[in-house]
Amino acid sequence: MQSQFILRLSSPPVFFRLTGKALPWLIGASLLLGAIGLWSALFVTPTDAQQGEVYRVLYVHVPTAWMSMLLYVVASFYAVLHLVFRTSVSAVMMRAMLPTGAWMTLLALVTGSLWGKPTWGTYWIWDARLTFELLLLFIYLGLIAVASLIDDERKTDQLLSVFTLVGLVNIPLIYFSVVFWNTLHQGASLSMSGGSKMAPIMKATLFVCVLSMWLGCAALAVARARWQLVDRERDSAWTSSVLV
Amino acid sequence: MSATLSATATIAACVVLTLVVFVIDAWAIRRMRQAILQIPRQDPREDPLDPDVD
Numbered sequence: 692m693q694s695q696f697i698l699r700l701s702s703p704p705v706f707f708r709l710t711g712k713a714l715p716w717l718i719g720a721s722l723l724l725g726a727i728g729l730w731s732a733l734f735v736t737p738t739d740a741q742q743g744e745v746y747r748v749l750y751v752h753v754p755t756a757w758m759s760m761l762l763y764v765v766a767s768f769y770a771v772l773h774l775v776f777r778t779s780v781s782a783v784m785m786r787a788m789l790p791t792g793a794w795m796t797l798l799a800l801v802t803g804s805l806w807g808k809p810t811w812g813t814y815w816i817w818d819a820r821l822t823f824e825l826l827l828l829f830i831y832l833g834l835i836a837v838a839s840l841i842d843d844e845r846k847t848d849q850l851l852s853v854f855t856l857v858g859l860v861n862i863p864l865i866y867f868s869v870v871f872w873n874t875l876h877q878g879a880s881l882s883m884s885g886g887s888k889m890a891p892i893m894k895a896t897l898f899v900c901v902l903s904m905w906l907g908c909a910a911l912a913v914a915r916a917r918w919q920l921v922d923r924e925r926d927s928a929w930t931s932s933v934l935v
Numbered sequence: 936m937s938a939t940l941s942a943t944a945t946i947a948a949c950v951v952l953t954l955v956v957f958v959i960d961a962w963a964i965r966r967m968r969q970a971i972l973q974i975p976r977q978d979p980r981e982d983p984l985d986p987d988v989d
Contacts, residue, residue: 729950744942751949790963794956802949809941911960918968925974934972 701778703920704929710913717910724903731896748806753897754904756799759827760862762792762908767859770852779923780916782848785855786838787916791908793831800824811875819868820876823861830858844923 699705732750739746766788772781803821804814815821834854841847864871869878889897924930 733946744939745945747942747946748949751946751953755953791960794960798953798956801952805945805949809938809945907957911957911964914961914964915967918964918971922971925971934975 701776701780703779703924703927706780707917707920707929707933710917714910714914714917717906717913721903721906721910724899724906728896728900728903731892732900736893736896737890742810745806745809748802750897750900752799752802752806754901755795755802756824757901758904758908759792759796759799759824760865761905762788762795762912763827763831763855763859763862765912766792767855770855773848773852774856779920782844782852783916783919783923784912785848785852786919787912789831789835789838790915791911793828793835795904795908796824796828796831800828816875818874818876819872820865820874823865823868827858827861827865830861834858 700709728750732747736747736750738744766785769781769785769788772778773785800821803824807816808814834851837854838847838851841850868874869876921930921933925934
């Protein structure tokens with residue numbers, strides 16, 4: 692049943708139709724959760740005992756940093772799907788993650804830098820986590836360049852899939868950099884093994900902000916993928932209702 | 936007081952930057968969509984190299 696649904700989704704007209712229906716919901720949910728998260732982050736959550744008010748940057752910085760990594764992992768998932776099944780949908784989804792992922796990485800670096808000045812006394816330091824995050828930005832930009840430089844779409848899809856999977860090695864390096872190396876960057880505030888150091892209301896607000904950011908990024912990536920799909924399937928019969 | 940003002944400015948800058956990035960990315964997608972829609976579709980039944988087609 693589930694595999695049937697996934698197989699149906701890999702059909703370009705089905706993907707275009709279903710994502711067209713899902714897109715307004717994704718955008719609406721992202722805006723609603725974003726408004727709730729922002730309101731809670733600014734007016735509900737208490738002031739941090741150590742950092743004061745400036746810690747509230749966390750509600751923007753952490754979601755963007757997580758999205759920068761998550762979008763890369765999702766792009767890698769589609770890269771594997773593309774290498775195995777060679778479908779157009781997997782190729783456009785992999786490509787569509789890259790610009791939004793690059794923006795999220797840039798945002799994580801800039802917001803982190805703005806947070807670093809009042810807390811660390813500097814905008815930038817060649818700390819392990821910051822350096823690997825900067826490397827992630829370069830990987831995204833490199834992949835975007837590869838995607839736009841080569842004319843043959845099918846060959847580019849293959850090359851891009853392989854390059855994306857090679858770059859995946861950077862993601863655990865970013866995530867575990869605070870464990871592997873002695874860095875200035877703080878350790879994980881939320882851990883999968885439990886024992887969070889955050890107050891419940893802070894954790895709930897962060898969760899809402901992350902969810903809003905994820906839905907927003909998903910909406911952007913899906914919107915980009917739909918039109919890239921129409922462009923590459925321009926001569927197929929199903930695009931006649933979309934293109935004049 | 937100045938620490939609070941500085942923190943408020945930092946938070947505001949981060950929020951505004953995030954919103955700007957989302958708007959820029961959405962605008963880029965909209966431009967891509969317009970560019971794709973402007974290229975006329977080639978009807979697969981028509982052969983552009985057919986000398987009988989004017």
